[in-house]
Amino acid sequence: MREASVPQVNFKKAFHFLEDLQKPLYWWYERRVLREVRAHGKMPRHLGIILDGNRRFARSLNKEIKTGHQIGAHKAYEVLEWCLLLGIPHVTLWVFSSDNKSRDPQEVADLLELFTREAAKMVEDPRIHANKVRIKLIGQTEAFPEKTREALHQLEEATRDYSGMLLHIAIGYGGREEIVGAVKRLMVDKVKEGKTLEELAESLDVSHIGNYLETAGTPDPDFIIRTSGEIRLSGFLLWQSAYSEYYFCDAYWPSFRRVDFLRAIRSFQDRERRFGK
Numbered sequence: 650m651r652e653a654s655v656p657q658v659n660f661k662k663a664f665h666f667l668e669d670l671q672k673p674l675y676w677w678y679e680r681r682v683l684r685e686v687r688a689h690g691k692m693p694r695h696l697g698i699i700l701d702g703n704r705r706f707a708r709s710l711n712k713e714i715k716t717g718h719q720i721g722a723h724k725a726y727e728v729l730e731w732c733l734l735l736g737i738p739h740v741t742l743w744v745f746s747s748d749n750k751s752r753d754p755q756e757v758a759d760l761l762e763l764f765t766r767e768a769a770k771m772v773e774d775p776r777i778h779a780n781k782v783r784i785k786l787i788g789q790t791e792a793f794p795e796k797t798r799e800a801l802h803q804l805e806e807a808t809r810d811y812s813g814m815l816l817h818i819a820i821g822y823g824g825r826e827e828i829v830g831a832v833k834r835l836m837v838d839k840v841k842e843g844k845t846l847e848e849l850a851e852s853l854d855v856s857h858i859g860n861y862l863e864t865a866g867t868p869d870p871d872f873i874i875r876t877s878g879e880i881r882l883s884g885f886l887l888w889q890s891a892y893s894e895y896y897f898c899d900a901y902w903p904s905f906r907r908v909d910f911l912r913a914i915r916s917f918q919d920r921e922r923r924f925g926k
Contacts, residue, residue, distance in 0.1 A: 702877030702901030781813030824887030
């Protein structure tokens with residue numbers, strides 16, 4: 650008696666079938682979370698985002714590191730649109746830290762070239778101008794190539810008079826360096842006013858230093874998101890984040906989906922902020 654033949658299963662085809670089946674469910678779930686977030690109404694006044702995981706994303710796909718950074722740059726545009734959709738007035742994106750400067754020279758060169766190209770693209774981006782997004786750079790860029798510094802300067806100038814969302818791009822940024830710079834500027838100004846160091850030390854308080862930070866005039870971040878599963882700030886807005894709420898997402902930055910973003914905002918909305926009281 651012959652055994653019945655076992656039908657061959659095309660696993661690749663089955664996988665794509667299941668993936669297609671999940672798409673409408675995913676779309677429905679995302680729409681539901683969006684309705685919940687909008688219905689609640691409470692939004693961060695200032696959202697900080699640590700863009701982490703570009704390199705690990707590229708390695709997971711056996712791609713070059715610079716490919717991960719390129720995809721990560723496109724993701725930043727998407728997230729900016731999501732913030733505009735929800736009406737978040739202040740956003741800070743940390744794209745390159747002061748510590749990142751010590752990475753492999755070729756990777757740093759690729760990143761600086763990417764920043765140069767993306768800055769030029771943003772100057773022409775209709776979404777920036779239609780929404781009156783003002784872009785301000787924070788960080789130490791003095792050692793960047795001239796063409797990179799010029800492209801970043803032109804981006805700031807092109808949006809200087811806008812009054813919509815204020816987008817801080819933290820590039821070459823480190824929180825410790827920012828605080829040191831603020832204290833130095835404060836001391837120089839007070840000495841010019843004729844104060845002695847003893848008089849400055851006697852009168853110095855928290856608000857004085859805050860006025861000299863690179864984000865001066867902007868509300869402190871009430872919510873900070875970090876992607877890639879790392880649970881630390883790594884120096885991001887050290888002074889300003891004293892009372893921030895945090896959200897750590899496992900997804901690498903290029904894989905960060907709108908539903909991940911909305912769930913993060915929903916988490917913020919469910920929290921009670923007491924500021925130590």
